[in-house]
Amino acid sequence: LWLVLGIRKRESGEPPLENGLIPYLGCALQYGANPLDFLRGREQKYGSIFTCKIAGNFVHFVTDPFSFGPVLRAGRHFDWHQFHYATAAKVFGHSSMDPNQNAQTEDMHDKFMRAMEGDALEPLIVSMMEKLQLIMLEPNSVKLTSKEWVTDGLYAFCYRVMFESSYLSLFGNDFKDNPSAARQAAQRALILNAMENFKEFDKIFPALVAGLPIHVFKTARNARERLAKDLMQEKLRKRSNLSDIVILRMFLNDSFANLNEMDKAKIQLALLWASLANTIPATFWTVFHLLRCPRTMKAANEEVKQVLEKASQKVTAGGKLITLTREQLDDMPILDSMIKESLRLSSASLNVRVAKENFTLNLDTSNSFKIRKDDIVAFYPQLIHLDPEVYDDPLEFKYDRFLNENLEPKTDFYLRGRKLKYYYLPFGSGKTKCPGRHVAVYEIKQMITLFLSYFDIEYVDKNVKIPPLDQSRAGLGILQPTHDVNFRYKLKEHLSP
Numbered sequence: 001l002w003l004v005l006g007i008r009k010r011e012s013g014e015p016p017l018e019n020g021l022i023p024y025l026g027c028a029l030q031y032g033a034n035p036l037d038f039l040r041g042r043e044q045k046y047g048s049i050f051t052c053k054i055a056g057n058f059v060h061f062v063t064d065p066f067s068f069g070p071v072l073r074a075g076r077h078f079d080w081h082q083f084h085y086a087t088a089a090k091v092f093g094h095s096s097m098d099p100n101q102n103a104q105t106e107d108m109h110d111k112f113m114r115a116m117e118g119d120a121l122e123p124l125i126v127s128m129m130e131k132l133q134l135i136m137l138e139p140n141s142v143k144l145t146s147k148e149w150v151t152d153g154l155y156a157f158c159y160r161v162m163f164e165s166s167y168l169s170l171f172g173n174d175f176k177d178n179p180s181a182a183r184q185a186a187q188r189a190l191i192l193n194a195m196e197n198f199k200e201f202d203k204i205f206p207a208l209v210a211g212l213p214i215h216v217f218k219t220a221r222n223a224r225e226r227l228a229k230d231l232m233q234e235k236l237r238k239r240s241n242l243s244d245i246v247i248l249r250m251f252l253n254d255s256f257a258n259l260n261e262m263d264k265a266k267i268q269l270a271l272l273w274a275s276l277a278n279t280i281p282a283t284f285w286t287v288f289h290l291l292r293c294p295r296t297m298k299a300a301n302e303e304v305k306q307v308l309e310k311a312s313q314k315v316t317a318g319g320k321l322i323t324l325t326r327e328q329l330d331d332m333p334i335l336d337s338m339i340k341e342s343l344r345l346s347s348a349s350l351n352v353r354v355a356k357e358n359f360t361l362n363l364d365t366s367n368s369f370k371i372r373k374d375d376i377v378a379f380y381p382q383l384i385h386l387d388p389e390v391y392d393d394p395l396e397f398k399y400d401r402f403l404n405e406n407l408e409p410k411t412d413f414y415l416r417g418r419k420l421k422y423y424y425l426p427f428g429s430g431k432t433k434c435p436g437r438h439v440a441v442y443e444i445k446q447m448i449t450l451f452l453s454y455f456d457i458e459y460v461d462k463n464v465k466i467p468p469l470d471q472s473r474a475g476l477g478i479l480q481p482t483h484d485v486n487f488r489y490k491l492k493e494h495l496s497p
């Protein structure tokens with residue numbers, strides 16, 4: 001009967017086990033309703049490792065951050081990518097690139113990761129700085145002056161600015177040099193259209209990850225297909241200024257015999273999604289806290305001013321664009337700390353690995369646990385990000401939380417009197433760490449630098465409240481706000497044309 005119901009019996013040496021009450025789903029509903037509360041409750045009951053049946057899988061949650069190192073070092077027992085490939089294929093609808101089905105995949109994956117963290121990074125930063133300025137200074141159908149305030153939703157603003165800039169930086173434009181105004185406007189309309197499709201598709205992302213088939217969601221399915229069609233490699237080849245990562249992705253895609261042209265387009269769509277789905281809410285939260293707290297605003301303004309002065313950059317309207325090198329962007333510890341603090345408060349990702357064999361996992365506590373083949377081992381970093389012993393007043397935004405007295409990055413955080421190595425994990429860990437993490441931080445710094453340099457900005461409601469996090473996306477990355485907040489902006493006085 002146990003076998004029929006998919007219920008497992010705890011064997012000796014295995015972590016405490018909860019099968020849940022519902023066949024197949026197990027604890028999925030309770031976990032899904034609020035992962036943080038669910039895991040805190042189970043940790044209290046069972047200790048720092050326990051197993052829950054969730055939607056047919058047995059997941060061993062490791063909650064003690066001192067045990068993350070031992071799990072990451074047990075890498076040879078895990079298949080790092082199986083889960084990711086299967087999820088990506090399910091959500092984006094392309095054929096599987098599972099390394100078990102294609103021996104080259106692992107090597108290709110490493111090449112791609114290295115490029116994103118290495119040679120491809122600098123040109124992407126340069127392009128992003130240019131695109132951000134063009135887009136911020138030329139909003140659709142409103143005139144920016146130093147006299148008239150423009151009112152907008154802050155989330156809507158961050159969405160549009162980051163989407164348009166990233167799309168152009170990654171996938172280039174559909175004209176060569178010196179395009180006419182009409183050509184540029186047509187290109188813009190296409191990207192804004194892609195943005196609406198992206199929103200439609202992203203709305204059902206959690207449902208797709210949970211296993212619901214996309215044909216249940218007709219509008220979102222059409223939106224996904226339209227987005228992918230724009231990214232067909234045959235179309236991309238006709239565009240100029242494609243980024244190095246997109247060119248590399250095209251080359252890698254072409255080396256898989258089993259992928260058809262639509263599969264390749266959907267893999268490019270996965271890259272577009274990965275580059276934006278977390279970066280947009282991360283930008284929103286950083287700007288949101290910045291505008292809300294005068295101390296934070298003052299510190300950020302001073303840092304931005306100083307960096308621009310050191311780099312001999314003058315802010316002008318309609319003239320020369322601001323440029324900052326990677327080294328100059330690296331020299332912004334206050335913005336770094338603000339971004340970290342915003343991600344600490346809004347990140348809710350699940351780090352997952354699949355056991356490829358039966359093995360014994362030795363944890364920090366010198367306890368050992370038996371893990372079965374195909375079981376999942378997972379961390380939920382929000383447990384640490386919001387632990388009051390690691391971060392005092394964990395729900396408070398403190399822009400300088402990640403700075404020491406000398407305004408250098410603070411790296412000493414403690415739990416039970418011991419210094420932690422893993423205290424900040426919004427970008428994942430080990431082999432599945434986000435390859436775009438440097439790009440993301442540079443992009444947010446660039447956006448804030450430009451935003452503060454060109455505009456006067458304020459909230460419409462001076463006593464704006466922090467919007468709640470949308471928990472329906474818990475487990476998937478940076479959480480979005482449940483509602484937008486209105487703000488207004490105008491060109492700084494001395495920049496008026």
Ligand code: HEM
Binds near residue numbers: 279
């Ligand atoms: C994967 C977070 C921005 C590209 C991941 C993962 C996390 C993450 C947690 C691992 C997911 C997993 O374990 O399956 C973030 C956050 C970002 C951000 C918090 C912004 C604040 C970006 C950007 C890019 C990017 C800007 C590209 C330019 C990717 C890619 C993967 C990934 C390609 C998949 C890697 C793989 O196949 O293993 N990201 N990311 N990310 N991210 Fe990011």
